[in-house]
Amino acid sequence: MNTALSIDTPRPLKEYAPSKLELLKAIRREGFLGWMMNTWRQHGDLLRVRMGSQSFVLVTHPDHVRHVNVTGREHYDKAESYDVLRELLLGEGIVTATGDAWRRQRKLMAPFFTPRGVEKFFPIFISDTQRLIEHWQSQHQGSGRPVEMLDEMMQVTAAVILHSVFSTDSGETLMRIKNSIETLVTHISSLRTRPIQVPMWFPTPGNLRFHRAHKLVTAYIQELIARRRALPTEQWPDDLLTKLMTTKDEETGTFMAEQLLVDNGLTMFAAGHETTARTLSFLWYALSQNPEVERRLHAELDAVLGDAPPTLNDLRKLPYTLQVVKEVLRLYPAAPMYARDAVADDELDGVRIPAGTMTLVFSYATHRHPDFWEEPERFEPDRWLPERESARHAHAYHPFAIGPRICLGNNFSLLETHVMAAMLARRFKLRMKPGHVPQIDMSGTLGSRNGLPMLIEAR
Incomplete structure (x- = not known):
């Protein structure tokens, strides 16, 4: 692919402009994510x-993903597309900062999040998961009553963040902060898809809930x-x-400013628990639909762990x-998907990309691209055997984005x-509520429009 600038000879960029009625009907019928996938396929x-x-x-x-995120990254940043998130929720924290402000924060914070750096939080992961195991065993195991899996996972990952970032106990505080964060994220995610934009200062019920939640969390x-x-630093x-x-x-030579501490505290809580909770929720869904994968997973866990929680060394023995x-x-x-804004004129695969253009990097589709994934809709963990992973296009997989702004x-x-x-798969099998078919869609992040109700069974 030639990404060198050749403004004199750009090729035309294909365009799709559905009418409002066509768009509304398609999204109602297929969901926003389904409509986006069909648009890409067509x-x-x-x-x-x-x-x-x-x-x-x-x-x-993947070649285009590489250009926007890596080889041509100087032409793209988190500019106008992130203004709403910046102004209403995360301020100038690490996720939304740009330019030198982002670079300094990244340099300061990166050592805390290396593979070795995050190992210090391993005991928190173990203890909070153990609490969830005990809760499931006493309240839900074998009850025949489904639980909403996303809620269950949100609670445990929120507890992890409160303990890791703030060293605070969970309980009532956890629920208040978690619910407030979810109110904020849901409200912001809905803004772009609203047919009528209402100013945030107007006292609608949704706006009022948003402002109350933001005030509480801040x-x-x-x-x-x-x-x-107020305490001695020691x-x-x-x-x-x-x-x-x-x-x-x-x-x-200065410490992080007070407002930036607040912005990054809010950023780590908002971004740090929701995405992991969604990954875990869909993990249980995937296992419930793929019994042979579940069987192999259980066999590995039983052979390595027995009845004890894993150690860091045990995790290295759990490749599957x-x-x-x-x-x-x-x-x-x-x-x-995630946005990157062109901050300078660029050319992408022979197509002119003017400054000010929003690019939407569609990872959900990249991960299903038939040129790079055999049977892309099939759930097949053996794709991640080392020899198969190393042979794949390096940018065909980017669940956390890629490049400097990964x-x-x-x-x-x-x-x-x-x-x-x-820990959880060693103790439990999780099954979808009989007859329930999730309607997978997105509102900012991936979810199911009709939930993920699951039954918790002992192994």
Whole structure:
């Protein structure tokens, strides 16, 4: 693929511009994710899509993914597409910052999230998962009453984040903060798809709920910071908040500013629990639909773990478990697509991309591209055998994005998911409620429009 700039001879970019009525009917019939997949299948890998006054370039082919995220990354950033998220929720934290502000934060925070760095949170992953095991055994195991799996996973991953970032107990605080974060994320995710945009200052019930939730979460983080500052530093807990408060920017010699501490605390909670919860929820769904995969997973867990929780060394002896996790991230990425804005004129595969263009990198479709995945809709963990993984296009798989702006928490999430999958699958089988067929769709992140009700059975 030639991505060199040749403005004199660009080829035309295909365009698809459905009418509002056509768009509404299609989304009602297929869901937004289904409509996006059908649009890709019908029109190809590089396409401009117009939705009313909005438009974006759909990027799916791994070569195009590589250009936007890696080889041509200087032409793309998180600009206008992230303004709503920046203004209403995450401020200038690591996810939404740009330019030098992002680079300094990334340099400061990256050492905490290396594969070795996240191992310090391993005991938290174990203890919070053990609490969930005990809860399921006493309340749900064999009851015949389905539980909403996404809610169950949200609670345990939210507990992990509260303990890892803030060293706080869960209980009532966990539920209040978790519910408030979900209110914020749901409200923001719905903004782009609303046919009529209502200003945030207008007192609709949804806006009022949003503002109450935002005030509660912000005040909670501010209070944690203030309480910590009131203690001698030697009494500060060894968690991520303390690391952010005590690590100096090498370039400026200053500590992270108060508002940026709040922004990053909120960012880590909002981004750190929801995506992992969705990965785990779809892992249980995938296992329930693939009994041979489940059998092999159980055999590996039984042989390595017995009745004891895993150690870090045990995890290295659970390669098939990790293969299952990777395959879930392929077929059910928590973020099915992500935006990158052209901040300078560019050319992508011979097509002119003017500055100001939003590109929508469609990982959900890349992960199903038939040129790179054999039987792409099949759940097959053996795709992740080392020899098969190394032979694949390096950018055909990007569940955490890719390149310099790859998700900072990817190692944290992978280790957490590996631990929870091993511990929970060792004890339980999870089955879909009889007759229930999930309607998989997205509203910002991947989910099911009719939920994931599951029965918890002992193994």
